[in-house]
Amino acid sequence: TDLRPLDILSEAVPAGGLARGMRVFQVQGVRGFQLSASRPRALGFPASRLFIHCDRFPEEFSIIVTLRALRVPAKRNEYIFTLMVDESPGVLVGLRYAPDKLHFLFWSQERAGGWQTRVTFPNVSLSDNQWHTLVLAVSGQSFSLTVDCSIPKDVVVETPFPASLSVRRASFYLGNRRRRKGVFTGLLRQLVLLPGADATPRICHAVNIKVATLSVPTVLQDVPEKPVSNEVLKYPYETDMKVTLGARPRCTKQEKAQFWFNASRRGLYLCNGSAWLSMLEVQHRLDYVEEYQNLATNSETMGVEVFTIPKVGLFAAMANRLTPPGSAIYRWTDGKFVHYQNIPTYQAQSWKYFTIGKKIFLAVANFEQNERGQEFSVIYKWSRRKAKFITYQRITTYSARDWEAFVIEGEAFLAVVNHREGNNHNIDSVIYRWNPRTGLFETNQTIPTSGAYDWEFFTIGPYSFLAVANTFNGTSTKIYSHIYIWLGGSFQLFQSILTFGAADWEVFHIGDRVFLAVANSHSYDSGMPAPSNFYAINSSIYELNITAQMFVKFQDLLTYSALDWEFFSVGDDSFLVVANSFDGFTFSVNSIVYRWQGYEGFVAAHHLPTVGCRDWEAFHTAEGSFLLYSSAKEPLSKVLKLKTT
Numbered sequence: 001t002d003l004r005p006l007d008i009l010s011e012a013v014p015a016g017g018l019a020r021g022m023r024v025f026q027v028q029g030v031r032g033f034q035l036s037a038s039r040p041r042a043l044g045f046p047a048s049r050l051f052i053h054c055d056r057f058p059e060e061f062s063i064i065v066t067l068r069a070l071r072v073p074a075k076r077n078e079y080i081f082t083l084m085v086d087e088s089p090g091v092l093v094g095l096r097y098a099p100d101k102l103h104f105l106f107w108s109q110e111r112a113g114g115w116q117t118r119v120t121f122p123n124v125s126l127s128d129n130q131w132h133t134l135v136l137a138v139s140g141q142s143f144s145l146t147v148d149c150s151i152p153k154d155v156v157v158e159t160p161f162p163a164s165l166s167v168r169r170a171s172f173y174l175g176n177r178r179r180r181k182g183v184f185t186g187l188l189r190q191l192v193l194l195p196g197a198d199a200t201p202r203i204c205h206a207v208n209i210k211v212a213t214l215s216v217p218t219v220l221q222d223v224p225e226k227p228v229s230n231e232v233l234k235y236p237y238e239t240d241m242k243v244t245l246g247a248r249p250r251c252t253k254q255e256k257a258q259f260w261f262n263a264s265r266r267g268l269y270l271c272n273g274s275a276w277l278s279m280l281e282v283q284h285r286l287d288y289v290e291e292y293q294n295l296a297t298n299s300e301t302m303g304v305e306v307f308t309i310p311k312v313g314l315f316a317a318m319a320n321r322l323t324p325p326g327s328a329i330y331r332w333t334d335g336k337f338v339h340y341q342n343i344p345t346y347q348a349q350s351w352k353y354f355t356i357g358k359k360i361f362l363a364v365a366n367f368e369q370n371e372r373g374q375e376f377s378v379i380y381k382w383s384r385r386k387a388k389f390i391t392y393q394r395i396t397t398y399s400a401r402d403w404e405a406f407v408i409e410g411e412a413f414l415a416v417v418n419h420r421e422g423n424n425h426n427i428d429s430v431i432y433r434w435n436p437r438t439g440l441f442e443t444n445q446t447i448p449t450s451g452a453y454d455w456e457f458f459t460i461g462p463y464s465f466l467a468v469a470n471t472f473n474g475t476s477t478k479i480y481s482h483i484y485i486w487l488g489g490s491f492q493l494f495q496s497i498l499t500f501g502a503a504d505w506e507v508f509h510i511g512d513r514v515f516l517a518v519a520n521s522h523s524y525d526s527g528m529p530a531p532s533n534f535y536a537i538n539s540s541i542y543e544l545n546i547t548a549q550m551f552v553k554f555q556d557l558l559t560y561s562a563l564d565w566e567f568f569s570v571g572d573d574s575f576l577v578v579a580n581s582f583d584g585f586t587f588s589v590n591s592i593v594y595r596w597q598g599y600e601g602f603v604a605a606h607h608l609p610t611v612g613c614r615d616w617e618a619f620h621t622a623e624g625s626f627l628l629y630s631s632a633k634e635p636l637s638k639v640l641k642l643k644t645t
Contacts, residue, residue: 005064006050007215008081009033009191012043012174019043024219024548025187025495030131031220031548032068032187035175040183043174047083047167050193057083057093057165062199063136064214065095066190069126074099078184081191082177085170091116091177092170095136097126104136104143108162117159121145124153133190133212137198149204149212190216219548251276286570286642289593289606292626293639295337298325301630301637302367303350303402306617309360309382314621315340316628317362318637319348327351327364329389335623337639341388343380346370350615354405356412356434362389363414365400377403377416379441393440398427404455408464408486414441415466417452425451425474431466431491445490450479456505460514460544466491467516469502476525477501481518483551495550500537506565510574510596514544516551517576519562533584535561541576541602555601560589563632568618570625570642576602577627579613587612587633608640 012019021036021043035043048055065080072078075098082094082105094105104119124147126132135146140160146152174191175184192199192214203212249260251271260269260276269276299322306316314332327345330337347367354361360382369375377397380389399419406413412434421427429452433444451472458465464486473479481499484491501521508515522534539559542551557578564579574596580589591610594602612633619626625642 005215006193006195007191007217008050008172008193009174009188010215010217011049012045012172013217013219018219018549023494024550026550026552027068027187027496028131028498030068030189031550032066032131032189033174033217033220034187035184038180040173040176040178040180043176044171044178047170047172050172051167055166055168057162057167058193058195059161059163060139060196062138062194062197063095063134064190064192064194064199064203065134065136065188066131066213066216067126067134067184067186067188068129068131069097069184069186070129071127072097072099072185077103077182078186079173079175079177079182080184080188081175082173083167083170084173084178092165092167094177096182097124099127100125102126102134102145104138106161107165108159117157119143119155119157121153121155131189133203135198135200135203137200139198144198144200146200146204149200152200189220190214248276286573286575286593286595286605287645288643289608289627289640290643291638292641293336295330295628295637295639297630297635297637298322298328298342299635300612300632301614301635302348302632303615304617304628304630304637305351305353305362306619306628307353307362312387314619316617317351317353317364318630319350319364320345321347321632323347323368332621335621343389345378349401350403352403352405352414354412354414361392361405363403363405365403365416366397367399367401367419375399379414395432395441397430401452402454404457404466406457406464406466413444415455415457417449417455417468419451419453419471423474425472429455429468447484447491450474453503454505456507456516458507458514458516465494467505467507469505469518470499471501471503471521472524475527477522478525481505483516497542497551503563504565504579506567506576508567508574508576515541515554516544517541517565517567519565519578520559521561521563521581535582535584539565539578557594557602560584563613564615566616566618566627568625568627570644575605577608577616577618579616579629580610581613581632589613591616591629610638611636 021039023034025034077096077098080095083092091105092107096103102121102124107116137144138161141156143155144152253273255271256273258271268279270279297318298320301318303319308314316330318328320327323346327343327348329341331340345364349365349367352363363379366377376394377400379393381392383390397416398421400416401419402417404415415431418427418429428446429449431445432441435442450470452468453471454469456467467483470479470481477500480496481502483495485494499518500523502518503521504519506517520537520539523537538556539562541555543554545552559578560580561582562578563581566577568575576594580591583589588611590607591613592604593606595605597603612631613629614632615630617628627640630637
């Protein structure tokens with residue numbers, strides 16, 4: 001008789017979380033568990049949790065597995081699962097794979113002198129970094145393996161699967177045999193035991209047979225649709241409170257204790273018998289954006305950094321293309337940016353301002369060599385005596401695009417994005433650690449990148465993350481960008497996200513929600529037919545799913561060779577502005593301000609005319625709130641004022 005599926009993988013996942021040694025990754029739009037080798041016993045559970053009414057393994061059954069296996073060295077085996085008696089090294093039941101082979105293991109007391117029997121399926125290619133679904137059907141001496149619903153591979157062996165295999169005091173282990181050697185290094189999505197039946201007909205009716213499912217843990221399932229109901233409207237409320245709407249009413253003794261709601265300014269007021277008292281702070285709302293200052297620059301500007309030096313003032317550092325005259329720093333004076341200092345740079349791409357203790361630094365990413373053929377990016381230090389930035393440390397870089405500065409556990413770091421070395425885009429980017437003894441940055445870690453453009457550092461609770469925007473690997477812009485997590489003194493891969501010429505990551509918070517937006521610049525693949533427009537593509541916003549411990553796609557927005565995102569707030573409202581740079585025909589493209597609308601996500605609110613827009617910066621002064629954009633196509637940047645009501 002067919003019995004219910006026994007979901008081995010779900011049983012190992014505690015309700016509302018993940019077991020120690022488990023992490024969730026999404027690859028090719030499908031999620032799976034990555035299993036740690038450091039604590040193999042943590043990935044086990046007693047067999048009695050599945051075999052509740054009987055302590056015997058089924059005589060006939062199917063095992064359904066969906067996995068993504070990495071390439072493994074020759075002569076190496078990796079275990080998908082094992083069933084082992086406590087404190088005994090023998091495997092009662094197990095599944096493992098080697099290059100081009102799959103082995104099913106079982107223990108039989110009746111025959112072979114109590115030895116382990118191995119059933120081998122040759123010519124099974126799983127280690128191709130693709131998702132595969134396997135169905136292993138067992139009945140007596142017959143063993144049948146179906147891979148992705150292709151023609152089954154049948155094997156008949158002398159020793160049948162035991163008719164009465166005891167699982168008393170036994171435990172299941174995911175991806176291991178209770179020790180570190182042979183741990184499964186790929187991703188595991190589905191592991192189900194179906195007693196008494198061949199599961200192939202139930203699996204092979206799916207549309208996508210490679211990820212066909214019988215039972216998958218909740219945390220690996222697709223993101224649920226947003227609820228259509230409004231939580232606020234679920235519970236009725238009654239009140240005798242009187243609220244007046246419309247224009248400001250009179251406030252006399254007769255109106256005492258009455259409320260007035262100013263809808264245009266979202267303000268709530270209480271009449272005290274003579275005057276209206278504010279009960280809720282009136283928040284400013286963005287009404288429109290107006291041009292405030294045309295800022296002539298030394299040359300086209302690839303990036304801009306706005307920063308404040310305490311007791312000195314607000315500054316903007318422009319990363320200008322031409323050398324000479326190099327790049328310029330401007331100071332906010334009498335409500336405008338005024339030229340303050342020139343610094344020699346070599347096709348500068350970006351600036352990064354940061355502090356270490358009382359020291360103030362400004363690092364430039366140089367894209368080209370200097371006059372002597374040397375390729376350096378330079379860290380400048382603020383001299384209080386000279387009231388300007390002076391050269392502090394030169395660091396060898398390779399077509400540097402971006403710097404990111406951050407602090408972890410009290411230590412200061414500086415990460416550079418190396419874009420390419422000659423024509424090779426697949427090179428290392430470098431993370432430097434500040435040495436307090438020498439007062440210099442020293443190499444701490446290298447991370448392989450592909451034509452990278454941007455680093456983005458952020459923290460969530462006690463964890464530190466670093467995201468890289470990979471742009472081009474030499475043949476395609478359709479490549480994975482990566483998010484790394486700081487563990488054990490270095491950054492380790494946390495999640496990979498498919499991007500299209502990624503040029504920027506922007507992390508931001510709305511309430512207690514965490515988002516990560518990527519700016520996709522263009523879609524190109526030398527091995528694929530050219531699209532109708534390389535540059536009109538979606539850029540994407542991802543949201544952190546705490547339960548899954550990963551970022552999942554929240555929203556796509558159509559952009560035109562997007563190069564930057566900038567998040568800012570006005571009152572209670574949140575906004576994202578995108579730097580659209582090229583639509584395939586012209587560099588005169590509207591960049592768009594999106595307003596956060598809750599369940600609707602981000603909705604276009606303002607269209608801003610820009611020319612080759614490369615970077616946005618939001619800042620606030622006594623004169624109000626502003627946006628500054630840089631143009632990579634003309635020597636003119638613009639300051640826009642946010643007009644509020």
